Amino acid sequence: MKGKVIFIGAGPGDPDLVTVKGRNVIEKADVIVYAGSLVNKEVLNPRKEDCVVYNSAVLNLEETTEICREATSKGQLVARVHTGDPSIYGAIGEQIRELQKYDIEYDIIPGVSSLFGTASVLETELTLPEISQTVIITRPEGRTPKPRSESISSLSKHQATMCIFLGIGMIDKVVDELLVGYSEDTPIAVVKKATWDDQEIIRGTLKNIAQKVKDANITKTAMIVVGDVLNPGDFTPSKLYDPNFKHEYR
Incomplete structure (x- = not known):
């Protein structure tokens, strides 16, 4: 057999x-x-x-x-x-x-995925109407090369929700690339070991997150999430549960 x-x-x-x-x-x-x-x-x-x-x-x-x-x-x-x-x-x-x-x-x-474990502990919907309907999953270039068109700086210009794997060890470089497309006030979160008993969550903006990560001594096993979905304020609800909208996927 x-x-x-x-x-x-x-x-x-x-x-x-x-x-x-x-x-x-x-x-x-x-x-x-x-x-x-x-x-x-x-x-x-x-x-x-x-x-x-x-x-x-x-x-x-x-x-x-x-x-x-x-x-x-x-x-x-x-x-x-x-x-x-x-x-x-x-x-x-x-x-x-x-x-x-x-x-x-x-x-x-x-x-x-750890991406979805991260979203759950952040209590965040990654795709909010009129804020972001796209999730970019990527990583910074390290020992593993990336196509030039997929650099974080290039992807940041979409200003969509971005989830970055394997980037916490080069947080300064990641932030610099993100600032090409996002403003320094854009909310960002770092989650170490999401859903583990010893998980850690750090929230900030692109202006201060690098220092917060260094102060917490987080160097590996962390997901980076950036985008306005992390702090959306008021937003337009989806049509999914609109009383005037009939939807087969409800």
Whole structure:
């Protein structure tokens, strides 16, 4: 019997935010490869006693692929557990490409992105009528290159809601690029470890957020959200629940 690799989005941190489907696979898995400190280890608690667990933080792509190849050749089920939703900065594309080389069967189970965990703890709707109807998901350029047209400075000119992954370690650079399109009074929030027990939330404006982040000594595992949806004041409600508007999606 051929084995299988199943990529699972573990959610943003709260172990109850993993999907039922994802948890069912974790319960049945013979092997689990999880994404290090980014994944709350409580997510792995339902596993079998004899399940073999690997921390991918100390593995390279070749080593991870070999674990999957060996396990599936024995007919075993491998749960590849990623933080949030694996389709956003989860590096599953390169892993899938390697699995395909060995004709290893795989599936993907989506998860609650840290982006949405962040929005929930900020108690914010990211798309408010007449304020922003667009959400830009991006990251600053670091060791991973970006197309020039996708620079934060270019994207900032849309003045839409922007959610920035993997940027807290270069907060000064991120703010400088954001100021190309947004005003310095634009509200911004930084959330470290959203939905974890030890989450931290910092609110400010583009004028003062960098210093606030430094004062809090936040250097990793944080999401940056910028845009007027964070402090909208009065705004026009949507038509969804307008008494004079009939809507099939209500």
